[in-house]
Amino acid sequence: MTSYTNPVLNDGTRISDLIDLENREVKMRTLSDPELYNLEMKKIFARTWVFLGHETEIPNKGDYVVRDMGSDSVIVARSGDEQIYVSLNVCPHRGMKISTLDGGNASTHLCIYHGWAFKPNGDFIGAPVEKECMHGKTRTKDELGLKKARVAVYGGLIFATWNIDGPSFEDFLGDAKWYFDTLWCRTIAGMEVLGPPQRFVVRANWKTAAEQSASDGFHTLTLHRWLGEVGPYAKKPDAEGKGGDLTPEMYGTEVWTEHGHTMRCIELDRKIRRLTGKDPATLTPEEKLTLLPPPGITKEMVPELLSRFSDEQLQLMSSRPPQVGNFFPNGLFEFIxxxxxxxxxLGAMALHAYVPKGPDKLEFVNWILAEKDTPPEIKALMLRQSIQLLGTSGMVEQDDSDTWPHQTIASKGAMSQDITLKYQALYENGRPANWPGPGYVGEGFTKDDTQWQWWLYWHALMTA
Known part of the structure; x- marks a missing residue:
């Protein structure tokens, strides 16, 4: 049974004082408090499963990339046994960073300080001048390896946790896995990254980005209103000078789960009707998927979908598929x-990670993906358009990354730190009839339930 300690900050504030569970409000202080940030690194990033990258970034034996699990640098490496290992990037001898590069290929990871050597799987090989036993005789070589995380590879995605005896990765995904399978496990060949991830630093707390990634649909109507003016939803201005209306895109189905994973499932009928002129109500899931394949899927791949998924999952994929959502604590996916x-x-598939770099700094990491079997010319077009829209200088991300620093700065004010973030727009119509999947489900105009669930899991972890 989980016990709850409700930690107290140095000024006497309890964690539970920062969240009003009854009124669904969160104090802005949470977006910049240094003490709270340090607790998050221990209670969230050292305890949950954290997304680190994709297996196709390290396809060969000895390939590795250096990533972050919260405040800890880690080496993500493919060893000689073809398995992927995640090891703390800290030499157990004198605390030197083992790898100072972003990645590469190495059969041995060598500490530049005193020359201690480690295998890609983190095992200790030895120190220079073997006959002098410069690693000492107090500890065995087995005890001197790099600290290893627990690893899960799911649909090519690499996750790791320091919570060695904690919940399994499948338990962590929970009900979200039923939906995520339709995104990450669609073909036999699987996905690949289209080059290394883009990265840039934002002067903002990681939670400003992460709580938005928990399926905040409402901001699209205002922050991304240009989509209705010059983007794909634009139309000829009417007599009042107004462009396209984004409001219809705010309706759909939203799913949230116990562990803070969420998604927005947006209806495809309007797209099918506009593209084909056919009535979606008269079409089977197979016909719909063939007329409008999921992002990144070609018509030639549709038979694979039909063979890999249940009737209920195919119903979801052909009617209201997940298009935007998150992995708790700091990952976002977009299938657009x-x-x-x-x-x-054209389909765009992107993954973002909002990596904590301090109470008021995050690193935005962006991967663009495609199915391996996608023709090269389509991959090239997907990469270009995905970067233009969702990349580090993309039209959408320029909007988002402008708001997060303002929130972070405001949260430091003597008065504004006690202002609350409010999540009080609720779904009131219950679970939609005949919805095929599990989890908590709301239908209609986008609401706050998904983001509030993100904060509820944050609160549970921070007080556990």
Whole structure:
């Protein structure tokens, strides 16, 4: 049974004082408090499963990348046994960082300080001048390896946790896995990254980005309103000078789970009707998927979908698939349908991680993906358009990354630190009839339930 300690900050504030569970409000102080940030590194990033990258970034034996699990640098490496290992990037001898590079290929990871050597799986090989036993005789070589995390590879995605005896990765995903399978496990060949991830630093607390990634749909209507003016939803201005209306895109189904994973499932009927002129109600899931394949899937791949998923999952994929959502604590995924000038639709698939770099700094990391079997010319187009829209200088991300620093700065004010973030727009109509999947589900205009669930799990971890 989980016990709750409700830690107290140095000024006497309890963690539970920062969240009003009854009124669904969170004090802005949470977005910049240094003491709270240090607790998050221990209670969240050292205890949950953290997304680190994709297995196709390290396809060969000895390949590695250096990533972060909260405030800890780690080496993500493919060892000689073809397995992926995640090891703390700290030499157990004198605390030197083992790898100072972003990645590469190495059969041995060598500490530049005193020359201690480690295998890609983290095992200690030895120190220079073997006959002098410069690693000493107090500890065995087995005891001197790099600290190893627990690793899960899911649909090519690499996750790790320091919580060695904690919940399994499947338990951590919970009900979200039923939906995530339709995104990450669609084909036999699987996905690949289209080059290394883009990265840039934002002067903002990691939670400003992460709580938005928990399926905040409402901000699209205002922060990204240009989509209705010059983007794919634009139309000829009316007599009042107004462009396209984004409001219809705010309706759909939203799913949230116990562990703070969420997604927005947006109806495809309007797209199918506009593209084909056919009535979606008269079409089977197979016909819908063939007319409008999921982002990143070609018509030639549709038979694979039909063989890999249940009727209920195919119903979801062909009617209201997850298009935007998150992995708790700091990951976001986007599977977006991009209309093309010739009337066709191109898929964009991106993954973001909002890596904590301090109470008021995060690193934005962006991966662009495609199915391995996608034709090269389509991959090239997907990469270009995905970067233009969702990359570090993309039109959407320029909007988002402008708001987060303002929130962080405001949260430091003597008065504003006690102002509350409010999550009080609730779904009131219950679970939609005949919804095929598990989890908590709301239908209609986008609401706050998904983001509030993100904060509820944050609160549970911080007080556990």
């Amino acid at each position: 349908y991009l209309p093309q000038p010739d009337g066709t639709v």
